[in-house]
Amino acid sequence: MDIHKLEVFISLVETSNYTRTAKALHLTQPAVTHDIKSIENEIGVRLFNRNKRYVSVTKDGRAFYLKVKTIINNYYSAVQDIQKKDLEENSKITIGYSYTPFNDIYVPQWINKFQRQHSNVKFSIISLNHNELKQHLLSNEIDLVLTTGNDAKDLENIKAYTLETESFKAIVSKKNPLSKKKILKLSDFQNQKMLYLDNNWAAIDLINLQDKIRHINHHLNITYANNLSSLNVLIKGQQGIALGLFCLYPKLEPYLKYVPIDWKKTVDLVIAIQKNNEKRIVHEFINFIKSEMPNFT
Structure with a gap:
């Protein structure tokens, strides 16, 4: 038994008139008659008394109506709730x-x-x-x-x-002589204090560059930061040279400077x-x- 047929049944109980039910549900009168007979055949109980002039619900039909009305109301309430939730999620x-x-x-x-x-x-x-x-x-x-x-x-x-x-750049204090260079080779970081980002936070592009600089320069003083917030504090505190991008650090403090790095890989x-x-x-x-x-x- 589908929801549509139950709606027809409820409407007929409430209107006691095939014509009004058909009009309310945008159906033909024969379609209403067919749906009611289908319900009665399915449950094996007569739901309406009929004659040529009127239709009235039986005692069993009234009991069935009271149960079904609650079910239909709960169904549409559930539909509205899930539609609202779907709308909110979307x-x-x-x-x-x-x-x-x-x-x-x-x-x-x-x-x-x-x-x-x-x-x-x-x-x-x-x-x-x-x-x-x-x-x-x-x-x-x-x-x-x-x-x-x-x-x-x-x-x-x-x-x-x-x-x-874009390409990686070094974030260098203006006090550091490296800030005067137009471009930095990877070997220029020898004996420098470097600020590295932990691998759990660094993207693969930064990890590769950090590793390359560490392998080329055997005398580095590296400080590792376990997140970008900590790294940013160290950069502002001028605790070393960091490797940066505009899409990480769009604005630098006046005492810091971006210097391009000779590293052809872009990000x-x-x-x-x-x-x-x-x-x-x-x-x-x-x-x-x-x-x-x-x-x-």
Whole structure:
């Protein structure tokens, strides 16, 4: 027995008239008659008394009506609840967040501006280290994450949208003679204090460059930071030379300077999402970010 037939039954009890029920449900009168007879045949009980002029519900029909009415009301309530939940889920964007000075500046701006254009959207932030974010993306626990192209390319069923491509630079104190160079060779870091990011937080591009510099220069004083927030404090405290990108550190303190590095490999800043993510609001947010990206020159 389907919901449609039960709706016909309820309407006929309440109208006591085939014509009015047919009109209310946009059916023909024969269709109403057919559905009522089908119900009676299925349960084996007469639900209505009929003659040429009127129809009235039987005692059994009234008892059946009271039970079925509750079931139908609960059904539509459940449908509305699940539709509301689905609407809320499709209006929610969960961002995988890992602190960088860039993210700290621009992600709040993007969220605020996008929500002014889409008042129903709700944002959720999940803050994890670099490797944990990739796992959450693969398990569909987050909608999108900002990462590098090389980090995203080996992830299964992940699509990456490129926002910017740039080269690594050294973040050097202006007190350091290396700040006067136009470009730094990897061997120029000999005997320097270096600030390295722990591999759990560093993208593969940075890990490769850090390893290369360490192998070329045998006399380095390396301080490791276990996250980008700690690394940023050490950079500002002029505790050594860091390896940076504008998409990590868009603004430097006046006493610091970017110096290009002779390292031909470039880094793509990308937004990574699951290929099967069909949430329209997520794709609109990605397009919005692409239009809002700062112009790195």
